[in-house]
Amino acid sequence: MAIPITVPRLGWNMEQGIFAGWLKADGAAVRAGESLFTLESEKATQDIEGFDDGVLHIAPDGPRQGDIVPVGAIIGFVLEPGEAIPALTSPAAAPPKKEMLAATERVPATQGPRRTEPASSPRARRTAAKLGVDWRHAKGTGQTGRIRERDVLALTAPAGSTRRIIAERMLASQRSTAPVTLMTTVDATALVKLRKQWKVVSDLIPTFTDLLVKLAASAIEKHPLLNSRWENDRVVASGGVHIGIAVDTEAGLLVPVLRDVSTLSLKDLAAQTRDLIERARQRKLSANEMQGGTFTVTSLGAFGIDAFTPIINYPECAILGIGRIRRCPVVVDDAIVIRDQVTLSLTFDHRIADGAPAARFLQTLSVLIEKAEFV
């Protein structure tokens, strides 16, 4: 029976060696105990012993002197005289299965009082504290339902980083400005009447906010200090009147900017504003469209709010808050009459403007509103 000659492992951890040549010729008679070939390992060069009597058959396509040979490779056979040469095949023995024993000390479920609040990681709680949100509202997505940092982030900013940006800007505004809010209630009856007349002829009429943005721009023309910004310890005037419109979206507050409001017709202003709001809600605004504002208008009238204290859209000087338009009894010429009223809340940076100029701006605006005076 043909006995294969294999490359042995020399030492503990040899995987391959260098074949250094046969010590017997092909076809030579060999006896058990005689050396057949020489093999070099990292440690030494050794003559490799044969364990059988017979005729040496050297595989013709076997290794040549200097070739690297893997341990276990068959490089020839010891045959009985006259025996046929078998094909060179690798040893067929199935290799042992090698897999890691599953961890035996698997942690059993701990007994004891149940927690009253959902599990959360310390990192998640730290992040929640930093963002000022309640981590208990987050939905845990860890393997065991644990609230992870990502879950807290998802809670605060489902569409990504909007919330974080808002947080940073609001905080920056509060830290960097000296805000004062002035409030005044204005008669808007003329505005309401004007809109009613327009409504008869067209559906695409300006909103109250559109009207107030336009009037604010007119007021700004007369009081440019409210349109400036604080930069490097000095007041810097702005080149044009670019008014940011605060828009409530699912991702949070966005403020697209309406350029050169003074030069826009009311119709264009209304169309552009509608487009900006629409695209803000679809998250389709470019970063450019949210930059370069010089003054901001924000309205909570739709939510029934009359007055509030808006935060300045830093580094602008002021922000105008618009309340709801409501029908109220008011005294006009010693008579109580029903009028449409709106409350304006103007927050301005006292570093830039003092109370009187800000109040004068508000006064100008009030007159424009009461007269519904569009140039």
Next chain:
Amino acid sequence: MSPPPPGKDRLLSLYRKMVLIRRCEEQLAKSHQRGLIHGACHTYVGQEAIAVGVCAHLRTEDAVFSTHRGHGHALAKGVSAEQLIAELYGRATGCSRGRGGSMHLFAPEVGMMGTSGIVGPCILQAAGAGYSFRLLKRDNVGVAFFGDGAVNNGAFHEGLNLASIWKLPAVFVCENNEFATEVPFKYSAGNPTVASRAASYGMAGVDLDGNDVLAIHAAATDAIERARQGGGPTLLECRTYRTRAHAEGMGDFTYRTREEVEAWKPRCPIARLRAHLLGAALASETELANLDAEISAEVEAAHGAAEKASWPDPACAATHVFAGPARPVTTPPTPAGAREISYMQATLEALSFEMKHNPRIFVLGEGIGQRGGNFKTTAGLYDLYGPERLRDTPISERGFVGLGGGAAMTGSRPVIDFMFADFVLDAVGEIINQIAKIQYMSDGRIKMPILLRGCIGIGHSAATHHSGNYYPMYAHFPGLRVVVPSTPYDAKGLLHHALRCDDPVLFLEHRELLSLKGSTPEGDYEIPFGQAAVVREGKDVTVVALALMVQHVLKASATLAAEGISVELIDPRTVAPLDVDTIAQSVRKTGRLLIVDEAFMPFGIGAEIAAQIADRGFDDLDAPVRRLNGVHTPTPYSPTLESAVVPNVEQIAQAIRSLVSE
């Protein structure tokens, strides 16, 4: 008295065994070349006469302990060729179920108590088997086979001396093949005659031609008979030569010459017996040729069967680290108002009770006989049980620990009392490499019921060689139970349990606790391993402490209670196994964990507990896990220095305050 020469049947049987060993080794060498052997392979070619000549006299119950070159001993003692070959092939049918390979052959069913990859321990274990046989009144012997490499090792010196002073039924067979791996014996030995060393220990030593099976057979007759008759141990030096490399695949001619090896080959012990059989007309050529062919067929069949045998199931890779599942044990609660006894008295009660009921228990140690132990651990027992069961030892820690291991493997239950845990470091190799591993290596067929006890702990200026703690080190290794009791009640119950379990137990007693008194039941009772004690219930913080630190934390907790801090104190009592469940439950309640441990911080018990709680108790934590440990330094002597390295009550209280305010 010279024994009668062996008859034809005995000679043929010797011949048969020698040829069996040779054929097996040749097959294994060939299989190694073919890649069927996955690790080392140390063959016995040229040395067959020794194993065969000695083992011919042994009964199944006689115990053989051997070395890394042990194939021949296993076959001569009765392990089948198939079991041996399958073991080297890594198969489930191997004599060690694939756990050991060439150097770790176990077959207790035939008295093959194991071969070892470490040189020397077999000498101590054979002496230990001798101790068991004497104690159990059996006329069996323990036999150690070892090479010349072992005789310059401490185990040889300590083992032969112990066997001699106690006249143990043991035979020490040195196979002097001239090389310890590749270092020549004539270079390593100041006295190059091994047999002559026997005189140094007061025992008989015989210098033999190791390739002459008849000479070995005759000398072994005397030695084994002497041992059985109570005449004590014998050292046989058998001069021989291995004609193959130290291990298969290793180069052979860097430290010896081809000519030298070739010169030894004609001195083959098998050829020599063959010539004798033919010369004395005890067998014909045909008869021997038939015998040779029969054995070749047997080995070939063994190889075929081994190659076809199944691989061990990977699921079994970690079984039998310990003896069986723990027996269910019910522990009585600490009786309120029961009599108070000291920690020392509590352990003495347990040991005394167990010795009374279990005649297999014996104690080894320095001064534990009539003196009753340095710490009164055996006071009064010598008078009850005599010198064989309370055996004073020379200062020979490696010797008597290794001997204890051999005794535990062969039916007795040694208690090793090493006074101070520091002293036993000389024997750690025996504990870790032998005592801890043998249950596993033997696939659970050999038990290792041995108790290793001694004092630990810092205090009273004992300085660095009498103050170590060491339990984290032992707990790191699989196969050991590590017990660190902190009260008399715990110490007694745990010692009872230790003396009834089949695993090796390190029982470490803090010296500063020995006179601590506490309520302890009079009767016997067991506290199972791996069950922590909730020493004090609380709600603000969990503190885990061991040994003396338990007492310190109790005092600190009382102070803190007055400040409104409620401490839950847990004493694991055993470090291995460690009851993490109880700690985790407590942390679930308190959310805070401090581990107070006198032992060193790096890689210690605290690190282990912290890691486990970080995993399973992650969501329960309300603060980082903290540790308070002894300072990582050798223990100094002067009281001012000594107290600077151990946590004290105030430091503990401060650590707890700090953690609670995290």
